Amino acid sequence: MTAVPSDHRPARRPFPTGFAWGAATAAYQIEGAAAEGGRTPSIWDTFSHTPGRTENGDTGDTAVDHYHRFREDVRLMAGLGLTSYRFSIAWPRVQPTGHGPLSQHGLDFYRALTDELLEHGITPVATLYHWDLPQELETPPVGGSAVGGGWPARDTAHRFAEYAALTAEALGDRVPTWITLNEPWCSAFMGYAAGAHAPGRTDPADALRAAHHLNLGHGLAVGALRAALPASARISVSLNLHAVRPLGESPEDEEAARRIDAVGNRIFTGPMLKGRYDDDLLEDTAHLVDWDALVHDGDLAETSRPIDLLGLNYYAPTVVSAPAGGRRLPREDGQGAGSHSVWPGAEDVVFHRANENVTAMGWPIDPTGLSDTLTALHREFGLPLLVTENGAAFDDTVSPDGTVHDPERTAYLRGHLEAVADAVDAGADVRGYYLWSLMDNFEWGYGYSKRFGIVHIDYATQQRTPKSSAHWYAETIRRGGLD
Ligand code: FCB
Secondary structure, three states, X not given: OOOOOHHHOOOOEEOOOOOEEEEEOOHHHHOOOOOOOXXXXXXXXXXXXXXXXXXHHOOOOOOOOHHHHHHHHHHHHHHXXXXXXXXXXXXXXXXXXXXXXXXXXXXXXXXXXXXXXXXOOOEEEEEEEOOOOEHHHHOOOOOOOOOOOOOOOOHHHHHHHHHHHHHHHHHOOOOOEEEEEEOHHHHHHHHHHHOOOOOOOXXXXXXXXXXXXXXXXXXXXXXXXXXXOOOXXXXXXXXXXXXXXXXXXXXXXXXXXXXXXXXXXXXXXXXXXXXXXXXXXXXXXXXXXXXXXXXXXXXXXXXXXXXOOEEEEOOOOEEEEOOEOOEOOOOOOOOXXXXXXXXXXXXXXXXXXXXXXEOOOOOEOOOHHHHXXXXXXXXXXXXXXXXXXXXXXXOOOEOOOOOEOOHHHHHHHHHHHHHHHHHHHOOOOEEEEEEEOOEOOOOHHHHHHOOOOOEEEEOOOOEEEEOHHHHHHHHHHHHOEEO
16 A cells, blocks of 8 residues: 555545635735835824834835735745635725725736736635725814814715725625725724824724724625625625633623623624624713714614624633722733723723733733634624634744744644634534735734744845745645644
């Protein structure tokens, strides 16, 4: 009998037929070409160019030059055997002023990218908003115009729906799956409460207004996408739902977990999937914002327009306890920065590391948060699910022979794919997995100091080198599951 070559061993844990084996990126993190083809600044250009906002003053001006190297990058994806690729469309590239007609030049880039993907048998998944709001929509309105003010302003939701409709009309023939927003929690609370993300504002009431207008923008966009896209198109949203766990069993710790679940999760799943804001969330935040004035009649019917798939971004669990003796302790999960709380109405909740086995971000590694969340989402909403982001940063180094050996990342990915398989075994309908990220890239406030890629980037030469985790992922895809 001939020995079976190692890469032809059958999968021990096969994944469902048609499962999408993907990787994810976002426009501002990889494209560069920030001033080319008529692209205007987004809030992230303004923020990253403001001294002190990002590590080393890093910006996305050049990033990994994907705008010019996308054909090489698609060849890389094909070499790994990816069956799907999640990217985001830069709003200021396709609609430079944030309103009015689209730029054909901007659209041409995404036409060329999606053509290239399709020619290589890779299914495109497009995210419409991965945090790069055109700056013109953030700058306060002038002279009686309704346009501007960012997400705390209601008009921005309407601008988003218009951009979604026009973009879907232009690219709907080639993109079968559309994601409205990426992590609206980060847009609202990192951007407008903590100020650690663009636009860097620190007003908790504005953050709650932003959250509602993101929900509204999502719903209006779902309606616009349905009208513009073929009936076969699938519409989704990517939420970074917090796998919240109380530290102990005391009622006080349970209460802390309830509050974080309210303003971290249900503030989006409620309006998007149930057509309501839960009473406890409204009570926790009533001193900050007048919800009756914020939420207009009919809004919740818009926000809850049905979607086809729910996208989950998962990195680490969130462990919380009650305020200790009324003292506010520093956050430990790496998601807050500075002295402004990212949790309006739950500012005094204390955060703990789930364990000390952490990534370069300081995020604890615990795949059970992924299986638990997928299973809970399946039970509560019954929707098909996608893992639209999951991955880890480590301090990778290039060996003298030019290879990059990252066994910790491989272990992270393996553990989390096991967790996906566990959720599938428990009945969850998980349709795909998009690891974060295809390549090292601009990690927001951390600049280029954190590497999440399975492909290493030498930023001086833009040379791409698949890490050992990329070879492992390729073999997993070839087998159709875990060895
Ligand atoms: C998520 C973002 C993504 C990337 C990862 C590490 O919150 O959606 O762009 O930065 O974190």
